[in-house]
Every structure is written in C-alpha cells, then in structure tokens.
Amino acid sequence: MERPGEQDTPSAVRKALGMLDAFDAETPELSIRELARRSGVARSTAHRLVGELLEWGALERTTAGVRLGMKLFELGSLAxxxxxxxxxxxxxxxxxxxxxxxxxxxxxxxxxxxxxxxxxxxxxxxxxxxxxxxxxxxxxxxxxxxxxxxxxxxxxxxxxxxxxxxxxxxxxxxxxxxxxxxxxxxxxxxxxxxxxxxxxxxxxxxxxxxxxxxxxxxxxxxxxxxxxxxxxxxxxxxxxxxxxxxxxxxxxxxxxxxx
Missing domain, CATH: 3.30.450.40 (GAF domain)
Incomplete structure (x- = not known):
C-alpha cells in the first residue's frame, strides 16, 4: 500500500537515472560531489547509488571520479x-x-x-x-x-x-x-x-x-x-x-x- 506523499518522492531508480543523465559531452567524467549536485541527490545517497551503478556496470571509475560504463553502450545497441x-x-x-x-x-x-x-x-x-x-x-x-x-x-x-x-x-x-x-x-x-x-x-x-x-x-x-x-x-x-x-x-x- 502506498503511503501518503510517497508518490511525490523520487524513487531510487529515478534518482539513479537522474545521476546518469547528469553527464554530457563537455563533462564525460564527474566527481561524486558534482554528480550529486547536478542530479539534486543527497551526497550520502549519491555515494550509495554510485556503488550500485559501478557494480552493475552503468558507471566506471576514473582518476577524476566516474564516467558512464560500457554496459549502457551494450544496452543502447539493442534499441x-x-x-x-x-x-x-x-x-x-x-x-x-x-x-x-x-x-x-x-x-x-x-x-x-x-x-x-x-x-x-x-x-x-x-x-x-x-x-x-x-x-x-x-x-x-x-x-x-x-x-x-x-x-x-x-x-x-x-x-x-x-x-x-x-x-x-x-x-x-x-x-x-x-x-x-x-x-x-x-x-x-x-x-x-x-x-x-x-x-x-x-x-x-x-x-x-x-x-x-x-x-x-x-x-x-x-x-x-x-x-x-x-x-x-x-x-x-x-x-x-x-x-x-x-x-x-x-x-x-x-x-x-x-x-
């Protein structure tokens, strides 16, 4: 059963998608702090979601922070x-x-x-x-x-x-x-x-x-x-x-x- 106000709260999936959408051609790599700022996600939540996205392959670690992973390219090729x-x-x-x-x-x-x-x-x-x-x-x-x-x-x-x-x-x-x-x-x-x-x-x-x-x-x-x-x-x-x-x-x- 949906709790009052729950439908207005962004889900973890939506937050994760918002973080992926924060990357662009000018900034293909982002620190977790900047990723949280751009996506409007709390930094503690961003750290947790980044860990899960790294494990799944949607993100990859870099010297500057993280970037989009090859898993997204593999899925995109199936469209x-x-x-x-x-x-x-x-x-x-x-x-x-x-x-x-x-x-x-x-x-x-x-x-x-x-x-x-x-x-x-x-x-x-x-x-x-x-x-x-x-x-x-x-x-x-x-x-x-x-x-x-x-x-x-x-x-x-x-x-x-x-x-x-x-x-x-x-x-x-x-x-x-x-x-x-x-x-x-x-x-x-x-x-x-x-x-x-x-x-x-x-x-x-x-x-x-x-x-x-x-x-x-x-x-x-x-x-x-x-x-x-x-x-x-x-x-x-x-x-x-x-x-x-x-x-x-x-x-x-x-x-x-x-x-």
Whole structure:
C-alpha cells in the first residue's frame, strides 16, 4: 500500500537515472560531489547509488571520479528502430563522406531534440558539437529542421509554441520565421543550418522519409564555408537520403517472376 506523499518522492531508480543523465559531452567524467549536485541527490545517497551503478556496470571509475560504463553502450545497441536506420544508412553515409570529404551525421528525433546515431568525421574539420549518442536542438540544426518539416502539423505547432533557445546569435528563435523556414524545407527537401548551432559551421541535411512521407530521421554534411558554397552539396545529400529510405523499405516480390 502506498503511503501518503510517497508518490511525490523520487524513487531510487529515478534518482539513479537522474545521476546518469547528469553527464554530457563537455563533462564525460564527474566527481561524486558534482554528480550529486547536478542530479539534486543527497551526497550520502549519491555515494550509495554510485556503488550500485559501478557494480552493475552503468558507471566506471576514473582518476577524476566516474564516467558512464560500457554496459549502457551494450544496452543502447539493442534499441531496435534507431539501430535499423543506422545500419541502413551507414554504407551510404560512408559514400557521402568519400564524395564530399565533409563530416557526415545521421540522426533521429527524440522529443524536442535530435540524437546522433552516427558520425563520420572529416580529417580536415573536427565538428565538436556533434557526437554519436549526443543530442542537438531540433529547431537549430539542419538535421532537426529536416525531420521537423516532415512531421505532422501538430508536432510543428508544439515545437513552435515552446521556447526556441538561441544556441548562437544566428539561431532562428521567432516561431513564424521558423515556420516559413520549415515550409521551404518541405518544398526543396533540404534543410540548412548556417551557424545556427555552431558559429563558423554550416550543415546541409535531408530527411529520410518512409512510404507515407514522414521523416524517420535525417542525414547531413557539415563544413566551414558560406551558404552559397554549402548549397552545392545539397544534391548529394538529398540523393543519399533517398537511397537510405529505399534501403529501409521492404522489397515487393517481382510480379513478372514465374511461379
């Protein structure tokens, strides 16, 4: 029987998940003290939960404290839909990288963000703000805009109604401006991010669509150049997105084949 007020108290599982969520790309290692502060968990509780997470493999010890463990990577690799998309996109992503010599990313939507499924890095340009398993703002990335443009009207309205944070001074934060931008993305099937998620970088992205025209994810190239130069990569990115979408669709039996 649930005690009065018990439903309002975070469970040990929720506290542990909050601690795991405290890590990010900028701080992959944390001391237990900082981990407790970021997650809002009492330090004594944090020490106990860290011990259990270390024993299970969700965390690993480092000289600075702890970091996420390989057990989480092993479980993440079992996620069915994203892995299927990643597997289908990977050979095409490598080809796109060879053709353009730019960093290639593949991503899917997760709430108001994108999650990077794959990143193939260019030797000539490091893109620090994206990493496999990392996240980015849906409204401020070419990948995010490519996905959002081919979502339903209700999904677009929900994103536009929420706060559109300025990741850089060039991020689109006005809802109506972003709505017009998404309409252009639907028309040309290519989305651009020109210094909106990172200064001095551009992104050209195209949606990977299912048979109904809804975005399963998106693929992009990233480099350091002006928009008029970035536009020349649009045909290659759009063609790659079509190829990935084709690889994901089940093949129909050949009607002309004799039985």
């Amino acid at each position: 069915p839909t994203p892995v299927t998309l990643r597997d289908a996109a990977l050979p095409f992503a490598h080809h796109l990288h060879e053709v353009t010599q730019l960093t290639v990313n593949v991503a899917v939507r997760s709430g108001g963000e994108i999650v990077y499924l794959e990143k193939i890095t260019s030797r000539s340009l490091r893109v620090p703000h994206s990493r496999q398993g990392g996240r980015g703002a849906l409204h401020a990335t070419g990948l995010g805009k490519a996905i959002l443009a081919f979502g339903g009207d209700a999904e677009i309205d929900e994103v536009l109604a929420g706060p559109l944070a300025a990741i850089t001074p060039k991020t689109i934060t006005d809802p109506e401006t972003l709505r017009r931008e998404l309409a252009r993305v639907r028309e040309r099937r290519v989305a651009y991010d020109v210094e909106e998620s990172r200064l001095e970088l551009f992104c050209v992205a195209a949606p990977i669509l299912d048979a109904r025209g809804r975005a399963l994810g998106a693929i992009s190239v990233t480099g350091a150049t002006a928009l008029d130069q970035a536009e020349r990569f649009a045909p290659a990115v759009a063609t790659t997105a079509l190829a990935v979408a084709g690889a994901l669709r089940p093949r129909r039996p050949d009607a002309t084949r004799r039985r």
